Amino acid sequence: MLRFIKHTFTESVFYSHKHNLLGSSALIVIYKNGLTSKMMQLIASKSKHPATVFLNLNEITKPRCKIRWFNQTNEIKRCGHGSLAAAKCLTSHFNYCPNVFVSSSDEEFNINIKRQKAHLKLQTLRMYKTNYKKELAALFSLPIKATYSSANENGYTILLFDSKENLESLQVDFDSLAKAHNNAVIALCIPRYNSDKAVAHFRYFAPQFGVNEDAATGSAVSVIAPILFKLTGLNKVQLEQKSSNGALLEFIYNHGHVEVS
Secondary structure (H helix, E strand, C coil), X not given: CHHHEEEEEXXXXXXXXXXXXXXXXXXXXXXXXXXXXXXXXXXXXXXXXXXXXXXXXXXXXXXXXXXXXXXXXXXXCCCHHHHHHHHHHHHHHHCCCCCEEECCCCCEEEEEEECCEEEEEEECCCCEEECCHHHHHCCECCCCCEEEECCCCCCEEEEEECCCCCHHHCCECHHHHHHHCCCEEEEEECCEEECCEEEEEEEEEEHHHCEEECCCCCCCHHHHHHHHHHHHCCCEEEXXXXXXXXEEEEEEEECCEEEEC
């Protein structure tokens, strides 16, 4: 297996020394042809990082580059923090980054490099109001105001909480959630203002997909941004992820796309 691997790096994103937030890390594996999916999963299973990113050496210098992400047990369908970590890695070590990462499902993750900093541009997903409030209420320790979903299965569900609620204290029945719901769940508070800047808090739970709580996630912004815009009219918000590590993200929402940094 090692003969197929050309380079390995680790990168962290969404951290803030100022706010004492650790963000999240990824193992970046750059391989030559021949590394199978089974081998990728084996490598990821031994990694201590939330995501292991695989890039083909033959593609990293091209405008479009295929990308795959794995956690310790499964291949990940979408991974914003892994994509930004890969962009940061390639920019730092190869002085070049593709314009677009393409996932196994052909979803495009556009990368803009501005002042040596990578920005991830995603197409937003349409969210619709749902009636999951009653069935999920018993699984979360804080009162849910409303629920929104992007799909009935293998999508996202947003649980909206009041801005006064402290998401750090939110407790979740993960075993029951994994059995009761088919989407990853985002707990989201209505934004409050801090020094004239809109700040929203969120957490991300996916026990259905092998991860009780994700420390820092970028792809979730593709559903958070349109909901916040719909509810508040805000297209630029600072997001603080209230996980144990903590993470800090900023986004700009415009015409069905969101740019995350």
